[in-house]
Amino acid sequence: MADSGGSSASARRSAVAVLAAALVVAAAGVGGAVGAVSGSTTTQAAGSNPVEFVYVDDSTSEITFMRADGTTVGTGVSDAAIVGPMADLDDDGLLEASYVTTGAGVKAVDANGETQMLVEDGDASTGKVGVGDWTGDGVPEVVYADANNQLRYVNVSGSPTAVGGGEANTVLGVTDFDGSGTTDVVFVGTSKELNYYDGSETVETQYGGFANSDAAGAPADIYGDGELWVPVIDGSQYPEIVNSTGTDREFRETSNNTDKQPVAAVDWVGNDTHEIIHSQNAELAYTRADGTTRKVTDADGATVSIDESAGVARVASRPAGLSVSEFAATATGDQNVTVNVATNHDLSELNVTLGGPETAALTLAAGDFEETGTDPYSYTATYDGETDGEYTATLESAASAGDATSGNTDTATVDDRVPAVESVNLTDATNGDGDVEAGDEVTVNATVSGDVDSVTADLSAFDAGTVTLTGDTGSYEANATVGTDADDGDQNATVTASDGEGNTDSATTGALTVDTENLSVALNDTKTVEVGQSAEFSPANVSGSTGDVTYDWRFGDGNSSSGETVTHTYSESGTYTVEVTATDGTEDTTSDTMNVTVENPPVVESVNLTDATDGNGTVSPGDEVTVNATVSGSVDSVTADLSAFDAGTVELVAEGGTYTNTTTVGANVTEGAHSATVTATGASGTEDSATTETLDVVVDELTVTVGDDRTVGVNETIEYDASVAGATGDVTYEWTFGDGESATGETVTHAYADAGTYTVEVTATDDAGTASDETNVTVEDAPVVESATLTDATNGNGIVAPEDNVTVSATVSGDIASVEADLSAFDAGTVTLTGDGTGSYEANATVGPNATDGDQNVTVVATGNQGNEDAGETGALTVDTENLSVALNDTKTVEEGQSVEFSPASVSDATGSVDYDWSFDDGDTASGKTVTHTFDADGTYKVILTADDGSGDADKASMSVTVTADETTIEGTTTTDSSTTTDSSTTTDSSTTTDSSTTTAPPATTTSEPTGGDGGDGGTNDPAGSSDDETDPVATATATATPTTGDSADATTARPTESTTATATTAPTTERPPTATATATVTETTAEPGAENVPPQSPGEAPGFGTVAALVALLAAAALALRE
Template sequence: MAVLAAALVVAAAGVGGAVGAVSGSTTTQAADSNPVEFVYVDDSTSEITFMRADGTTVGTGVSDAAIVGPMADLDDDGLLEASYVTTGAGVKAVDANGETQMLVEDGDASTGKVGVGDWTGDGVPEVVYADANNQLRYVNVSGSPTAVGGEEAKTVLGVTDFDGSGTTDVVFVGTSQNLHYYNGSTTNDTEYGNFANSDAAGAPADIYGDGELWVPVIDGSQYPEIVNSTGTDREFRETSNNTDKQPVAAVDWVGDDTHEIIHSQNAELAYTRADGTTRKVTDADGATVSIDESAGVARVVSRPADLSVSEFAATATGDQNVTVNVTTNHDLSELNVTLDGPETAALTLAAGDFEETGTDPYSYTATYDGSADGEYTATLDSAASAGDATSGNTDTATVDDRVPTVESVNLTDATNGDGDVEAGDEVTVNATVSGDVDSVTADLSAFDAGTVTLTGDGTGSYEANATVGPDATDGDQNVTVTASDGEGNTDSGTTGALRVDTENLSVALNDTRTVEEGQSVEFSPASVSGATGDVTYDWTFGDGNSSSGETVTHTYSASGTYTVEVTATDETGDTASDTTNVTVENPPVVESVNLTDATDGNGTVSPRDEVTVNATVSGSVDSVTADLSAFDAGSVELVADGGTYTNTTTVGANVTEGAQSATVTATGASGTEDSATTGTLDVVVDELTVTVGDDRTVGVNETVEYDASVAGATGDVTYDWTFGDGESATGKTVTHAYADTGTYTVEVTATDDAGTASDVTNVTVEDAPVVESAALTDATNGNGIVAPGDNVTVSATVSGDVASVETDLSAFDAGNVTLTSDGTGDYAANVTVGSNATDGDQNATVVATGNQGNTDTGETGALTVDTENLSVSLNDTKTVEEGESAKFSPASVSDATGSVDYDWTFDDGGSASGETVTHAFEDDGTYEVILTADDGSDDVDTASMSVAVTANETTIEGTTTTDSSTTTDPSTTTSEPTSGDGGDGGTNDPAGSSDDETDPVATATATATPTTGGSAGTTTARPTESTTATATTAPTSERTPTATATAAETATATTAEPGAENVPPQSPGEAPGFGTAAALLALLAAAALALRE
């Protein structure tokens, strides 16, 4: 923000400018005397505006703020920036110059207030905000948004040690509308939630100067108040403050060391003191200030350090120029320096005199182009940054334009005067200089002597001696002599040269070599070092001959060993010599060569066969080789056996077919060669072929195996596959699955020792069939129940690659059925249910098969198969008494499909429903009972039975009346009711068998039921008594006991006709009717006992 800063604050100082226009006073005061106190949006200009302590306002020219946030030096440039949320839900910062920085892109932040503070502890404040998802994040001017824990917030108020624990907290209004603060690990809920809205608050501040922080708030009643970290609140109010429900700031506006709450009141700036007194804020001209109340007010939460000048220097820089350097810790908006002396000048930042470089510190440099010698004084009139200013620094510089003149210079060898020097020798520098001379120096760094100062003799002559150092630079070296007047004016001269020689000359030759008779051999030094100047070379060759030059040639005419010597001489006279030996030999001669088939000797070879090369060589031989590249064997070395050389090698795969020979080369020790070519052998090679198979169709993601077949292979074979979709594989047999439909080319390349071969096949990839839906319907009447002869329809919707759609309807005795397509993906088949269908709920499985064999299945719902007719039966007859409740149920039910409904009709006009029913006939006679059964599948069957209803013979109320028959032993009497013959198409249900206690009075009943009985030869048929006695007491306050006794379940006595034979005598207890009476008495006794209990 440095460049704009200069422009703006100059405007603030009265120079002018639309951006950053300032109301009221245009003075630029020290930051601590008239600081910026808060920021707001001016309603008349819509600009973000800074207000100083004296009411001076500075407009930024920026008008895209939805809500303003706290102020701090966010980019460490010494200027205050105000944070704010844009109308597009982004976060920006703006300084007094109107320079903005985008911190959070539009749309990524909530529209709530933001907080400012050093959350990361790096010394630079960050902006903490709630993003569009209410997640807390922080950002600085050079970074990206970063999450603050996992907290959610509506608005952020500040970043500070809110609870005094020594840990920095993010203070925010949560989504629950309560005031929270988060310290990096724990979120604390103050349980205060009386906000007019989540933005109607401000940054925490030390309201009373006691170190405790409070958040200023507009509460739900539109009163200003403050709340601390414990949730304690204090109101700042009179009867009515009438404050706007928008963001506020706590500022010591009236200068009483206690903060007031700055807020909007009827769209004007106002402040409220702790006693509730509310007053309007006025600017430096005493006028009230209109405000965009929705944007609110925010205070300065931290200020940059005071402006300081770390360097103020004036320097004479030659040609009568004076340069002024100013270094500060802030980016200056104003800089004014006065230059006094032989000439006067004003240097200003506003006029562009100063060039700014660097950041923290910031350096400013201006050069005055003068025209007079003399002493100049530079004075800092003012340096200002964001209202902070300093002045008073001074420095002087002397301008002297009288340039000294170097008349002559000389460099001499002070050791022996020969002009060649080495380490330890002495050299002398002389100079004659006129004019204003302050110093004369000589640069002797080439002589490893550094810079030396020459001493004058007062007559203009200057001299210095120096010793050549060990690190002097070899070669011709001179010296530059410089005369200076001490004011930046200089003159120079360069001496003649001396030759520096710090190393001894050295020369070296290559090692011993072997050459042939008559061979021209070249000689040159392998290395030369330590030479000074040019070097000459003299050679002797050991055979009486000599030569000169750096590179020479020589030919020896006779074999033997010779010594070659070279002598090197440099320009300083240094010499060096070296020798090497040369052995001269006779050259090799290939006398004869031969190439044979070493495998079967038939003169025809193929890869992996063997061939043999033979050669006879004379002379000096270093090596003998044969070129067998035509046989893919490269160059082979023949093994010596006296003057004969041999090698047997294997024919390679990459041979050249046809008649092929070999070239034998003998090489001497000096590199001379002699060659000869052999006869030929015939080379034959089988051709490699590979096949991969026919084109095929596969499904998506179907893994398919591919196999390569080769013929004519030489040696091992490798296989490389490509599949046309970017994938590849190796191996004779590979697998691959395609992820997408389409047609792909699969290529295999087979490689053997002799070459390569390829083959391709096309693969069409189609989607596997998918059974989208399957249904089974009753095509006869739609009731979901089918029988032999009915029709059913199977339908399915199938997508993808479909070859056939089938279903197994064997449960319907229809076998395996193929569904027919309508061309739109729908398939259907209609079949007739066979006679051997399987009863019960049956479904079908639809199987779709693709062209490549892929399948998919779908299950239909079920239909109910009913192949058998319902059958129901009753027992033939039944005998009951009139008025007796008899039970009726089917004797048998078979071949029902599902649940069965039962309907009963009785000849006396009655009816009933249910599997088991009861019915009482009121009159004696013979009745027909008809049962109709229906299993819901259109199967209905009926059955009937005859019921004989007899009249009651004896009913005893309270006593027992019998005929002359006897009963069974009374000791067998029980309290259970007597049941009928149950389940044979009907069941007796005698009265009194219910467990319900319904009659409040006691009764006793005995019923004689006619039965048949007797024993052949001893008795005749007589009625059998079935006696039931019931005693019921009147209810008491506690309970109503009931006692029931039945004599021998059915008390049966067999009697003889009068005069019958073989009848034993009867005791009194066996007299006719006695058993029944005894049973009744026993029953009454049991009832009495129950009453006593």
């Protein structure tokens, strides 16, 4: 297959390979190497032959590492869809290659073929992943695009976590792409453009020349000048590079048959300038900056077939070099030598030789070493020797991930002539009864064989310390005095023989009983535990015991237990008394009690970490953060670990059921997203914890933010506030508002005179430089209610009742968020009007049962998006919720010819003005609230009143009027001036003789104040109304009484006769008709006492009745005059 110069390069590489092989063979013949190393192992030191990139071998389908010399390491893993960058992801000293699986998951694999699942299948996109330390914890993470194109990161010990930024198809790298000092996630967006996200904002480079979203690689320092470039295959299949500003440079010659798949930037030819490693016709190739393209060959000079769809990926970061922190050889008895090796890497190779009386080789490959721990990784091997003497252990080689070390040595001396304790004895040297107390003597004896340097006995239980036994010929002895602090009970001694070389043997004597005081047991005074907590109980102090002590416990809730240390769980809160009874070997018994308070355990219900400085979620040194927690149950303390913010651990203070603390971010905080762990501790020491969400920490670099875009109204004054982070020294602020106006200061206000869209920009300047931010402001006109109408939607008569419908309409212009109408007078609350898009708004509502009677209107309020309001008021509708009711008095009695006044006794629930129509049952009618009528004939009449309030409501009422005949003659004379004409009418009995003489008394005049009333029987109320100036007519009454006596032919029938005349006169006024005068004359005749032939008297014939009747008539006439 033609390769534009690749053949000569392949030949040169083959020649070099043959020469290298010859040198290796020669070195092997001279140096006596421990063993041959295959091409797939990792024995070379980092830097001499490091892994350079990873790909998928087309012939084996395995993920394969390629070293600088062309040797390859197959992993045995074949489920990769796309390979990603390499780094030490699990801190084991080995490089792991990240990759996207064929099932759309994310995994990592090292050179030993060990895989780790990072993201489950189906949860990731099918694009490339990036690798780097995004969280700033010193361990690289894998950053990927999930199935929804959202950026997430994951490490080997955690769960996927959201990163932020825009939507992504492919992640290229995690590094300081733009040289700003902030770690960026570099990715290809869903629009196939190169972007990067720094934790607070996404920068769009405007570069979009990718052949596809995966046809790119991790950023690299191509020229060694510190500037990072992304390698790309463009749409024409040419390699090129692009930087953070979107500037691209082509690596182009003439051919453009590069496969459109992932690539890597690697210094492959060793010229300090990176080449682009890519797939060309399914084989590995590289292109230089000058456009020259060559095939990559392996250590044998052969081209390398590649699964081009999986692409190529570089090393993102390398682990620290291999180092040995411990190398030790130790004689471990029975002529054994144990070798311990500790390293900072997980070793792939370990070879140790032993020299001395015997020789041996200990290797990791042969399974001689047992591996434990991580960082350090510990390796232990034991050689089972048969000869005493000095052994020397030598580290021949230790290798990991291409790094290797050797040369460590250590020695160990083996001495197999160990001492043997054959027998031991402990006796009571005071009285031999086996019981000892303070001041008694004890004796220790031992028989020891072998190489003996010293024999000791541990008599600490007898408060006698450690004593040395003396003797010879194998027998050893020592005496000791029991001390005052000896331990009561059965105690023995341990005898130890040593050869001085580290070999020992021990044996334990029989026991003596120590009894120094009476048994005593004590418990702590109190204990606080929590419901459901397994609480441990044991005596706080036990003294004076002899022999074994037994313990019986009662827990106060009906449960018991035995043993020196017991546990118990309370199921309910409360206070309990716990009792323990102790009994020793001498049957001494004692008891003690304690109180136990059982409380509910603490539970951290919720936690929150907020930016207390400006609330933008990003903090810097000197800013404040607030931790809030809601905790239930028994709480002794609540703390928050803010060490990630260089604020240590703080205690939260209770405030109304919650706990809070505001703390200043320290100067030594590191950049990244940090959280706080809140821990609630109960009174008994139980804990519950919860971790807050994260806040982003930005250090040093000045940033300024002005807030989100907003919409305001014309002439609305808005406050703008700038928030800075990473400031050095004092900060000044300059603002422009996009309308020609400007301002200075951290907080400013501005109002726009015209509608439109404006850009507000703030520039912050500190001692180190400047930073800017901007926001867009949309200015809209305030709302205006042009017109508002209210209509009766039921029958259009303008009068509504419950269950009727009304319609509110309005014409509104300007910025409109909502239009509402207050229909509370109609018991319909506040309703929202719906617009038709042309400025017309309408809503329908039903009148409720609690509507307010009368004329009611509606206020329509239009509200703009910025809270501006305008209102308009509709015309009125009449509300009628209750039926009209009218009532009259039941009866009335009047005289024929008498003018009588009628008005309603009561009127209720009227809507508007009321019309009154009267019917008098004699053919006459009248209208008005108050009317008068004169009945011309006696009899009984039914008066009917019909009332109508104009709303459709009408009601009727009736009353009975009795009209009586008038037996008293009342003559009325009408005059137009102040003179009075009086007619006298005399009524006489046929049997009475009346004298013609008449005596007239002077008139008596009575003047009354105006009176009036509304409704009722006999009241007066001028329908036209009367003012305070009006005066009722003067009523003048004149009464004349004339006694007459006459003689008849029969003296026995003669009766005196008395005549009484009453006259009522009404004076004229300007407000009334002419004066009316009425005169009544009553004549009565009385018989002499004892007169004969006198018929029986009626009451009217009784003496003096005439005068009374005249007075009554006078009063009636006066009343009649007043009613006129």
